[in-house]
Each structure stands twice: as C-alpha cells, then as structure tokens.
Amino acid sequence: MASKVIKGGTVVTADLTYQADVKTEGGVITEIGPNLSGDEVLDATGCYVMPGGIDPHTHMEMPFMGTYSSDDFESGTRAALAGGTTMVVDFCLPSPGQSLLEARQMWDNKSTRANCDYSFHMAVTWWSEQVFNEMPEITKQGINTFKHFMAYKGALMVEDDEMYASFKRCAEIGALPLVHAENGDVVAQLQEQLLADGNNGPEAHAYSRPPEVEGEATNRAIMIADMAGVPVYIVHTSSEQAHEAIRRARQNGIRVFGEPLIQHLTLDDSEYANKDWDHAARRVMSPPFRNKKHQDSLWNGLQSGSLQVVATDHCAFTTEQKRYGVGDFTKIPNGTGGLEDRMPMLWTYGVNTGRLTMNEFVAVTSTNSAKILNMYPKKGAILVGADADLVVWDPNKEKTIESKTQQSAIDYNVFEGKHVKGLPRFTLSRGKVMIDDGAVKTEEGHGKFVERDSFGATNKALSKWKELTAPRKVERTGIPASGV
Ligand SMILES: NC(=O)NCCC(=O)O
Ligand SMILES: [Zn+2]
Ligand SMILES: [Zn+2]
DSSP states (O other), X not given: OOOEEEESOEEEOSSOEEEOEEEEETTEEEEEEXXXXXXXXXXXXXXXXXXXXXEEEEOSSOEETTEEOSOOHHHHHHHHHHTTEEEEEEXXXXXXXXXHHHXXXXXXXXXXXXXXXXXXXXXXXXXXXHHHHHHHHHHHTTOOEEEEESXXXXXTBOOHHHHHHHHHHHHHHTOEEEEXXXXXHHHHHHHHHHHHXXXXXXXXXXXXXXXXHHHHHHHHHHHHHHHHXXXXXXXXXXXXXXXXXXXXXXXTTXXXXXXXXXXXXXXXXXXXXXXXXXXXXXXXXXXXXXXXXXXXXXXXXXXXXXXXXXXXXXXXXXXXXXXXXXXXXXXXXXXXXXXXXXXXXXXXXXXXTTSSXXXXXXXXXXXXXXXXXTOTTTSSOOSTTSBOOEEEEEEEEEEEOOGGGOSSSXXXXXXXXXXXXXXXXXXXXXXXXXXXXXXXXXXXXXXXBOOOOSSOHHHHHHHHHHHHTSOOOOOXXXXXXXXX
16 A cells, blocks of 8 residues: 555644654554655645544344344544544344354454454343353454343343353453443333333433433443442433442542444433424433433533543444334334444534534544554554554534534434534545545445453453452451350
8 A cells, every 4th residue: 555644634642632744554653743754645734643433333234123223334434534534343242042153253254344344242142051152252353341130130131140151251361341320120110100101202211211210220331330340331321320429430540431423412301201202202212312411411521521432332223224213212223323423513512612622622532532442552552553443523614514514324413403513524544544634435344343352451451450459368266166
C-alpha cells in the first residue's frame, strides 16, 4: 500500500492536542511530525486528526426475540466508518446448551464481511462444566471478555450463582466480565402486571424497567464481582441509580467500569409517549430511555471519569420487526441503532456544548475502550507503530440526520431530524481511506479480527491486591483445650 500523509491538521489524542502531519504505510502509523511527505496527501486543513472511534458494544445479525437484528457485519461496519468509528466489538451469543467454541465459529463466519476491524466478547448464556472448561480456550483465541445478562428471564438470563461461578473463572483466566444489569425477575413480574392491566403499548416497556431494577442489579453485579476478585464492566449504564452504584464502588476502591450509550445521553423517555405506535416501538430498548435527570448524571459521569466509554449497543430492527409486538409490548424486539451517529452526536452535544473537551471525547469514544479491553496502543492511539485507524474530523461540517441517507439497513433512525456539526472528512481503516468527504469507499472483507490478550492491567492489579488482602489463618501458640 502506498504511503499517505495526513497534512495540515491538529492531532487530538486522549491527552494531547498539537499541530503535526501523520504518515501511514502498510496499515500502520510510521511518522508523526512537521512537513512530512508521502505518495498521497490527505488535506486535513481546519480538521482534527483523531484515533478512529471504537464502539465496544454492537450486535450484528444478532439472533434475538424470534428474529435477527437487521444490520450485518457489512452494513453495520459501513455505518460505523461513515460516522468515524473504525472498530466494533460484537457479541458471540451461544444458544443455551451450545458450545462457546461453536458460537465463536458462527460469529467468525458472519464477520468475514466486515469493512473495519472488529473483536468479540463471548456471552455466558448458560452454565455448566463444559462452559467452565471452554472459557480458557476462548481467551487463548483472543477474547478476554465474557458477557452476562441479568435480564431476559427465560432466554439469556443467568442466575446469581452462575454469575458468581463465571466471575471466579474470569478471575482465574485473567478475563473481564461484562454485565447487562437489570433485575430480570422483577422485570418479568412488572411485565405480567402491566399486560394484565391492559397496558400493552410500547410505553409499557419503559414502565416495566424503572431505574431501580437497573440500580439494584448494577450494585449486585459489582458486589458479586468484588467477592469473586475480578473487575467488572457494566454495559449500557442508563440511570443515576446505576451510575451511583458504580461511582460509590469506585470511590471504595472497587474496579468497575461504566458504559453509557449515545442514545441514553441524547434521547429521553418522552419518545415513548408519542401517539404513533411505530415511533415509540422503534425506540424500545433495554434499558429504556430515561428522563433529563438521568441524562445529566451520565454526562457528569463522563466528565468526572466515573463513567469511561460511550457505546451504541447497535442492535437495529426494522419497523416490520418491531411490529411483532403490536398488542404485546414484551414481544417488540429490544434494540436501537446508532453506529453512524455516535461520534457526530457526542461531538455536537458534548464538545460543542462544552460538556466534554476534545481530549475527553477521544478518551470516551476510543482510547478508554482500547485500554479497558486490552488492545492499546494497537488501537485507540496516534503513535508510531499503532494501526492507522484514524478519523480526520471536520468541526465545521454539518448535516441533519435522516434515515434516507444512512448506511444502516433499517428504515428509520432514532436520531432523525437531529442537526449535527462535526463529521468525518476522511475515515481510514488501517491506512485505507474508507470515507472520503462523504463518499463511501468501504471494502467488504477488509476488516480483521483483533486479538485481545487476557490479564490486562486492571486484572493484574486487582488480583495482586486480592492476594495481598485474602483471608489468612492466624497461626497461634498455646491454643486452649476444647471446652467440650
Ligand atoms: N439493548 C437492547 O435492547 N438490545 C440489545 C441486547 C442487549 O444488549 O441487551
Ligand atoms: Zn443488554
Ligand atoms: Zn447489547
């Protein structure tokens, strides 16, 4: 591949902002500095050159609620690149009783179509000696994160004893557990009651998942992880109650990460009151959208560092699929899209409003994920030797989001009508220009699997600490004779 120089821009990383050209060759960054030359020049005048976005939470072609999410690895990663995201981390989802290795194979087959690099989390959807035995093999295959669902009773949900066993296994093999934290038993009861009362519309989805079910489960997951001696990552943190549990734990020295979604940061629960059934159902996801108080809490968490990354949980269903739930909200496939819009929306509502600095933006959209998931500085960095996954960000480029021009395969967009200012001029995946001033030049199959080793920095630090503070038998002399 010919060398390229990104010229005349301002490099923005998680910790620095400076003027420099960036040269790429063979898919990696080879030089950073003034007046560089190369075979091809990309004009970055007036732009910020940033590490490409990493979305740590997506679901392509996910088998869920009797259907499959509609974006596959081709359309999903095309949408990602169009919005400045150069890597996604998707979930291998074994069906109950299925081997983890077999599920991995299935996701390998689907991901051959990816336009950008990707990695996988492995879900623990059932528990047995087989799962226990296969977990280390999965980490040897470059997957160091295991997802647990505390919700979706009767489907993906695991019980506390299973979660504790799996967390302990994660601690042994240096893996990081991820948790969807909602109290699935309480949700199931609330769903039943709402339906019995004739509350069957999409708004009842939100009523059945109040912030308390999330706060309780988040706290429980954190406490169980701490007892198992492993750090924990809470996905789609949407409420003050969940954030409060994370914040409190972090202040007490517990290793926990929190991941808000761009949807929860920028869209609120008034959407469910819309008179149009389709409008409300299209926004059904778990946890549901919250009110302004919760949104403020999430923004504050990103700013103060108690929440670390912004994801999408991209899991896109068409209107036709959402209509499976007409007359029974519990059958509306849960999930929303957002891959193309995460970076522009966060820039517009975060950086342009002063809630986030540009460096904080890079941290929460890219670098923090790379560090937490143990792939830094290959990903998430602008350093010599790092992969040339880059976005040349034009802070003056604007558009109104509309589904008719989006890359995603679905027929609507939950951000429809939002005006964003700040968009990619170029998006590069390992040095290849994929988005060129709005023109999509993606290449199906270009994406490669990114291996992530186990025993990341946080696992190492926590296991050392747990060893140091483990219960120890007190050795005594002169023990009195038993009283019996
Ligand atoms: N979030 C959601 O509603 N759908 C995707 C699956 C999940 O992450 O829970
Ligand atoms: Zn979830
Ligand atoms: Zn998800």
